[in-house]
Amino acid sequence: MRRGPRKRTTRQLEQVFKALHGDHSHPIAHEIYRRVHKKLPRISLATVYRNLHTLVEEGKIRTLLLGDQVARYDPETREHDHFICERCGRVSDVFLKRARRIDLSPLARDGYVVTTHNLTVYGMCRVCAGRRRTSKPSRAARKPSVRTMAVIRG
Ligand SMILES: [Zn+2]
Ligand SMILES: [Zn+2]
Numbered sequence: 001m002r003r004g005p006r007k008r009t010t011r012q013l014e015q016v017f018k019a020l021h022g023d024h025s026h027p028i029a030h031e032i033y034r035r036v037h038k039k040l041p042r043i044s045l046a047t048v049y050r051n052l053h054t055l056v057e058e059g060k061i062r063t064l065l066l067g068d069q070v071a072r073y074d075p076e077t078r079e080h081d082h083f084i085c086e087r088c089g090r091v092s093d094v095f096l097k098r099a100r101r102i103d104l105s106p107l108a109r110d111g112y113v114v115t116t117h118n119l120t121v122y123g124m125c126r127v128c129a130g131r132r133r134t135s136k137p138s139r140a141a142r143k144p145s146v147r148t149m150a151v152i153r154g
Contacts, residue, residue, distance in 0.1 A: 016051040026072040085125035
């Protein structure tokens with residue numbers, strides 16, 4: 001018996017969502033495709049992209065661009081920031097208190113439509129920092145840098 005196109009679409013969307021749910025590593029589309037492909041061998045990368053886009057539109061997941069020009073996907077939809085390890089590249093969710101709000105009104109005046117705004121903190125993750133402590137003292141530690149990113153649509 002053949003499954004109707006609607007049913008198949010729902011199933012694909014479910015599998016794409018499941019492949020990302022509970023994953024805090026912020027994977028790229030190819031990685032999600034690899035996972036979904038195990039369950040649905042006939043699914044294409046384009047379909048995975050389309051389903052990711054639908055999930056973003058529905059507010060179930062978020063897209064993340066971290067300066068590497070590759071979209072990452074994030075099932076964490078609460079407002080949060082990211083820590084990027086400059087050693088291993090790991091992207092971690094961080095929930096920082098927002099004491100000061102950045103004034104984004106100049107963007108609106110310039111015609112930008114701001115959807116979200118988050119902070120990206122760069123440095124070394126706990127694993128890499130721990131590894132460094134146990135090895136011989138290295139050159140002067142790099143200062144952690146903080147960069148603010150605004151995601152702009154429009
Ligand atoms: Zn690391
Ligand atoms: Zn995140």
